[in-house]
Amino acid sequence: MTERRKPHRLSLFSQRLDRAAYIAYFLGAVVPLAALALLGRALLQQSGTETRPVLLATFAGLGILSLAAFFALRRTSRQAVETLDRDNRQLATLLLASRDLAAAEHEDEVHRAAVTHAARLVGSALLLGPADAADRHPILAATGPAAALARQHAPADLERLAQAACEEERVVNEALAGSASWQRGGLFATALPCRAGDGPRGALVALQPLAAADAERTAAFLGTLARMLGTALRNAELRETQRNFYTHATHLLIAALDAHIGAQGAHATAVAHHATRLGRALGLDEERLRRLHTAALLHDLGMLGIARDQRTNQATVRLHPALGAEMLAPIRLWEELAPIVRHHHEWWNGGGYPDGLAGEAIPLEARIIGLAEAYDSMTNAASYQQPRSPAAACEAIRAAAGTQFDPELAERLIALVEKDESGR
Numbered sequence: 001m002t003e004r005r006k007p008h009r010l011s012l013f014s015q016r017l018d019r020a021a022y023i024a025y026f027l028g029a030v031v032p033l034a035a036l037a038l039l040g041r042a043l044l045q046q047s048g049t050e051t052r053p054v055l056l057a058t059f060a061g062l063g064i065l066s067l068a069a070f071f072a073l074r075r076t077s078r079q080a081v082e083t084l085d086r087d088n089r090q091l092a093t094l095l096l097a098s099r100d101l102a103a104a105e106h107e108d109e110v111h112r113a114a115v116t117h118a119a120r121l122v123g124s125a126l127l128l129g130p131a132d133a134a135d136r137h138p139i140l141a142a143t144g145p146a147a148a149l150a151r152q153h154a155p156a157d158l159e160r161l162a163q164a165a166c167e168e169e170r171v172v173n174e175a176l177a178g179s180a181s182w183q184r185g186g187l188f189a190t191a192l193p194c195r196a197g198d199g200p201r202g203a204l205v206a207l208q209p210l211a212a213a214d215a216e217r218t219a220a221f222l223g224t225l226a227r228m229l230g231t232a233l234r235n236a237e238l239r240e241t242q243r244n245f246y247t248h249a250t251h252l253l254i255a256a257l258d259a260h261i262g263a264q265g266a267h268a269t270a271v272a273h274h275a276t277r278l279g280r281a282l283g284l285d286e287e288r289l290r291r292l293h294t295a296a297l298l299h300d301l302g303m304l305g306i307a308r309d310q311r312t313n314q315a316t317v318r319l320h321p322a323l324g325a326e327m328l329a330p331i332r333l334w335e336e337l338a339p340i341v342r343h344h345h346e347w348w349n350g351g352g353y354p355d356g357l358a359g360e361a362i363p364l365e366a367r368i369i370g371l372a373e374a375y376d377s378m379t380n381a382a383s384y385q386q387p388r389s390p391a392a393a394c395e396a397i398r399a400a401a402g403t404q405f406d407p408e409l410a411e412r413l414i415a416l417v418e419k420d421e422s423g424r
Contacts (some may be wrong), residue, residue, distance in 0.1 A: 017185040019408045077315045089220050093120050097225055102231035110236050111141035113205060114229045122190075124207040124217060126150070127229075128162035130200060137162040137203070146207040149183055150176065156204060160189040165203035169193045171223070173215040176207075186210035190218045192226045196233040203230065223407045246333055254297055260304055261311075267373075270380060272296035274372035278413050281367075295340040299369050301327055302341070321345050322354045347404045371413055373399070374405070390417050 097117035104110040109257045111127050115171035124144025128137040137159050142151060150158055150299035157176050164172045172191040180186035188210045204226045206218055254268050261267070273294040279289050300365040302324030303311075310316040325342035343357055350358030352370075378393040388396070396415045401410035 008023065061243065078185065083420075086217075090121060090217075092166070093117050094224055094228070096120075098228055101228055102235070104236060105239055107233060107236045107240075109142075110229065110232045112143075113232075114225065115141045115143045115147075116412055118206055118222060118225055119147075120206060121221060122206040122208045124148075124150075125196070126158065126205045126207070127202055128158060128205060129202040130166060131163070137166070140202060146183060146187055150179075150187065150189075150207055153183075154179065157189070157214055161189055161205055162203040163206075165191040165193045166200040169195075169200060171219045173219065175210055179210070183209075188215070190215060190222060192219065192222045193301045194226045194229050194233070196230040196237075201233055224404065242333075250294060250297055253301065257300060257304060260308070261300070265374060267380060268297050268300065270376045271299060271369065271372045274375055274413070275368050277416060278368050278372060278409065280413055281408075281416060282368075288365070291336060291340070292368060294334070295337040295344075295365055296369045298328065298334070298337060299341055299344050299373065300324065318345075318353050339363055340365040340369065342366075344373065346370070348401075348406050351403070362406075369411050371405050374400075375413060375417075390421055394418065 007218035047385050055189040061291045094117075097113065097164055100113040100117065101110060115127050124142075124146035126142040126147050129140045131137055139151060139158070142148070154176050160325060161174070164170070169317040170193070172189075174189060176189050180413045187207050189205055189207055191203045191205045194202050204222055206222055208218065228250055234240050238395075256266065258266070272293050276289055276293045279292045284292065298318060302320030302322065303317075305323040305327070306316055321342050321344060327340060329338040340363055342354065343362050346355065346357045346366060347360045348367075350356050375393055375397065378388045378396060379390055381387050384396070394417050396412060397405060397410050403405040
């Protein structure tokens, strides 16, 4: 069985560059040269003794020129593919950077993603922030060996580069002074301003060996990355604003709900605490924990739609999960909470409300909140019923496991409570 040859490390469309150059050389030079040799043979036979050396020298010269053309073609092709390969690596890095920067939720994540991708191509990179009250540019993120050395040996140079890039809003290229003494061959730095909104938000600095520095290419790559960084920082700020609004709007609703319900006091906060703790014990990821916590805070939101004089009417009170889900469903930030709120009073055996779901057809988060709410209602001194001890509440939960509660979740919650009670 013939072994398939691997493509050359420099290849176009999986075809060996040497082979492609050879075919081009063969068709463009060898074939015409062979034809010329056949023609020359006839000429030599017909020529005299005096003209033969001239013809031989001509043929030899053509052969040498043809061979030189082959090597020139091969070298040029390799250089072209090397350039394409480098450009492709830069493009791939920018695509990855775009993905990671878009996914970053917080500013520190944006900072780390930017220097990580800058360092993928140049070896080391730093991100310096805008000038602080002391007119210093703090280092927000750094990666790569040269970055660590520069922070130790040339902090003043980094400050100056950042200041020039931010204040003059231009690309700054220069060799770091004295870098040859602490970095073999010296370092070349390229600094670009990073803008977000109306002004610079710092400077992105790339460090590479002086001998291998390509200022023009580095500046072009970093310029694109710096613009992406500025956009990502702006997006992170907008996300933070959304989170701030989300948090405060949630707490405003909870305050209104507490005021409306009155006697239950901090019930929503306590349920959210128990539910989140149980979710973490189950290994839920952070996104699901966030969703669980918010749904637990808002689980009784539908009570706002029930008049106070109707709170003793069980048929009316049973409407509150569906009312809460209807309130949440039109709000894009909260629409994913609607099914959790709707089903938090379903029972494991199907005897709950409003839809009579059973078993795992009930969303996991709703099962957790139903269990957490029951535990808090039994133990909270501000509850509508006579408070029980944690141990008594656990016994009641164990008795209802398999009917009202998910048996596995019930045992997990009981284990958490017993751990608290034992002081372990």
